[in-house]
Amino acid sequence: MRVLMLDQAKCTGCRACEYACSFEHTGKFNPLDSRIKVNEFWEDLTFVPSVCLQCERAYCEEVCPTSALTKNPETGVVELEKEKCIGCKQCIVACPWGSIKLDHTGKEVIKCDNCGGDPACIKVCYPDALSYEEVEDITNVKVLETATRLKEIAKDLVKGGA
Amino acid sequence: MRYLIVGASAAGLNAARTLESLDPQGEITILSAEEVFPYSKMSLPYLLSNKLKKRDYLFLPSPSKANLMLGQRVVDIDVERKKVETGQNKTFSYDKLLITTGAEPYVPDMELEGSPLVLTVRNLSDMDKLKDKLNKSDVKRVILSGAGLVNSEIADALAELNIPGTFVIRSHRMLSQIVDEEGSEFIAERARENGMELITGESIAKVQEEGDHANIFLTSGKVIQGSCVVVGKGVRPSIDFLERTPIKCNTGILVNEYMETSVKDVYAAGDVTESKDLISDEYEMHALWPVAMEQSRIAATNMVGYSWKYPKEVSRNIVNLFGEVVFTGGISKEDAYEVYKEKEGRSYHKILVRDGKLVGFIFVGSVLNPGVYLAAMKNQWDVSHLLNEAIKGALSYSMFKAPMREVVNI
Numbered sequence: 001m002r003v004l005m006l007d008q009a010k011c012t013g014c015r016a017c018e019y020a021c022s023f024e025h026t027g028k029f030n031p032l033d034s035r036i037k038v039n040e041f042w043e044d045l046t047f048v049p050s051v052c053l054q055c056e057r058a059y060c061e062e063v064c065p066t067s068a069l070t071k072n073p074e075t076g077v078v079e080l081e082k083e084k085c086i087g088c089k090q091c092i093v094a095c096p097w098g099s100i101k102l103d104h105t106g107k108e109v110i111k112c113d114n115c116g117g118d119p120a121c122i123k124v125c126y127p128d129a130l131s132y133e134e135v136e137d138i139t140n141v142k143v144l145e146t147a148t149r150l151k152e153i154a155k156d157l158v159k160g161g162a
Numbered sequence: 163m164r165y166l167i168v169g170a171s172a173a174g175l176n177a178a179r180t181l182e183s184l185d186p187q188g189e190i191t192i193l194s195a196e197e198v199f200p201y202s203k204m205s206l207p208y209l210l211s212n213k214l215k216k217r218d219y220l221f222l223p224s225p226s227k228a229n230l231m232l233g234q235r236v237v238d239i240d241v242e243r244k245k246v247e248t249g250q251n252k253t254f255s256y257d258k259l260l261i262t263t264g265a266e267p268y269v270p271d272m273e274l275e276g277s278p279l280v281l282t283v284r285n286l287s288d289m290d291k292l293k294d295k296l297n298k299s300d301v302k303r304v305i306l307s308g309a310g311l312v313n314s315e316i317a318d319a320l321a322e323l324n325i326p327g328t329f330v331i332r333s334h335r336m337l338s339q340i341v342d343e344e345g346s347e348f349i350a351e352r353a354r355e356n357g358m359e360l361i362t363g364e365s366i367a368k369v370q371e372e373g374d375h376a377n378i379f380l381t382s383g384k385v386i387q388g389s390c391v392v393v394g395k396g397v398r399p400s401i402d403f404l405e406r407t408p409i410k411c412n413t414g415i416l417v418n419e420y421m422e423t424s425v426k427d428v429y430a431a432g433d434v435t436e437s438k439d440l441i442s443d444e445y446e447m448h449a450l451w452p453v454a455m456e457q458s459r460i461a462a463t464n465m466v467g468y469s470w471k472y473p474k475e476v477s478r479n480i481v482n483l484f485g486e487v488v489f490t491g492g493i494s495k496e497d498a499y500e501v502y503k504e505k506e507g508r509s510y511h512k513i514l515v516r517d518g519k520l521v522g523f524i525f526v527g528s529v530l531n532p533g534v535y536l537a538a539m540k541n542q543w544d545v546s547h548l549l550n551e552a553i554k555g556a557l558s559y560s561m562f563k564a565p566m567r568e569v570v571n572i
Contacts, residue, residue: 039560048560062176063452065202066219084219086208089480089487094452097559098531106487106528
């Protein structure tokens with residue numbers, strides 16, 4: 001199973017992902033129709049991309065009155081079946097992260113679907129803040145990252161002691 | 163372990179689903195008073211407006227292992243012997259009992275009750291009756307007694323179908339339970355644009371059948387015509403069958419933070435309950451679909467033997483009315499604490515802030531992340547530095563500092 005990975009430290013705030021996402025899903029370049037959002041914090045000059053977490057037990061799925069939202073056990077994606085959606089918006093209130101939302105018309109519900117297994121956003125992310133990885137690989141990367149961080153702390157401690 | 167669930171709507175089925183996954187060996191029985199397979203009541207107005215594309219989509223996902231018994235209306239519970247008796251002369255034993263009987267529409271005017279032209283909308287059969295009346299009547303206009311959430315949603319569905327409606331409102335405004343006077347006016351304007359008529363300060367005295375339509379006599383003596391009358395004056399929890407039991411009720415069943423009633427091994431969830439409100443810190447009814455889902459999951463988890471606490475609830479509503487999204491939460495119908503308002507064209511925003519925390523809001527028109535507003539209110543995150551964003555409807559999750567993210571409760 002592959003998941004979208006965000007490395008916030010690498011994001012430059014170019015927002016190319018938002019345009020790519022919108023174009024992939026609607027054929028138009030409208031950030032309001034993007035499933036991914038880059039949050040800008042100008043005072044700290046940091047940029048934080050946020051995208052649907054595809055929750056294990058998704059709040060949006062639980063409240064959907066017509067079962068239009070279901071978790072695909074194979075891909076891990078919480079999928080939205082448009083045909084069944086009545087537009088009641090319970091899902092967008094239920095998601096505490098704002099990951100499932102309304103499109104630019106304020107009427108249709110949109111959410112990240114990993115572009116069916118070939119995410120458009122990662123293709124335009126030149127700093128590699130976004131990647132699409134196997135869950136198993138991520139675990140290894142995380143272990144290595146944490147170990148590296150702890151190594152730095154250990155080094156500092158040794159220096160402090162010397 | 164034998165689990166018995168009384169009531170097979172959203173809460174009952176979600177509880178069954180949770181029990182199935184947490185206790186695969188458990189024996190789960192669900193009793194439904196209705197004869198039809200459990201369906202989503204929330205979607206009924208969408209069935210009327212045809213936004214629900216197929217009737218089949220109304221039905222809830224069926225439980226995989228639980229035994230669902232239709233047409234079994236519970237009449238009494240023997241909490242000593244742990245037995246439930248139904249009107250169909252059947253008895254069911256349990257180790258753990260969950261009550262999810264929901265609520266029924268309330269018709270305050272006794273003389274209107276029983277008339278074939280006076281309808282309420284709670285069940286699928288009600289909606290079928292309404293559709294039938296609309297098809298047969300020579301007058302299309304629907305008379306809506308009360309302008310609460312249900313009737314406003316019905317009016318919205320009628321507007322979709324180009325059928326005119328007349329609200330007869332005893333008070334002087336629409337949605338007086340969830341929005342303030344200004345909010346009411348914004349919505350009423352949209353309602354009028356969409357073919358709705360508002361008669362305020364009046365009630366219906368009598369309904370008389372005439373041919374294929376109804377003559378409706380108002381208290382002032384005025385007579386109006388319509389295909390039928392839809393009464394939407396709120397709901398009352400279905401607790402009649404608990405009369406002879408020691409289970410403590412106020413308007414609804416009182417539950418503690420574990421969703422347990424005053425009687426051991428008897429739990430309750432959904433519209434039938436009253437639980438502590440986060441903002442007022444008092445017992446209140448939170449008869450809402452998402453609350454029913456959350457409460458039932460927690461109740462079921464605790465029935466299996468865990469001790470999950472149910473966080474205090476906040477009221478909130480999101481509805482589509484006449485082309486606008488109306489989103490409210492917490493204290494919304496009045497002004498209290500620090501009040502911020504913003505009006506622009508067709509949109510009306512209001513937030514109420516207490517000690518830097520969100521305690522209420524109204525958004526008529528655009529709001530970017532409703533879920534973040536609800537999370538900010540439920541978790542009482544500090545918004546004092548985000549007031550500008552908050553009133554614009556632009557709060558987003560990443561604006562909150564990292565430590566707050568770890569305690570997300572929705």
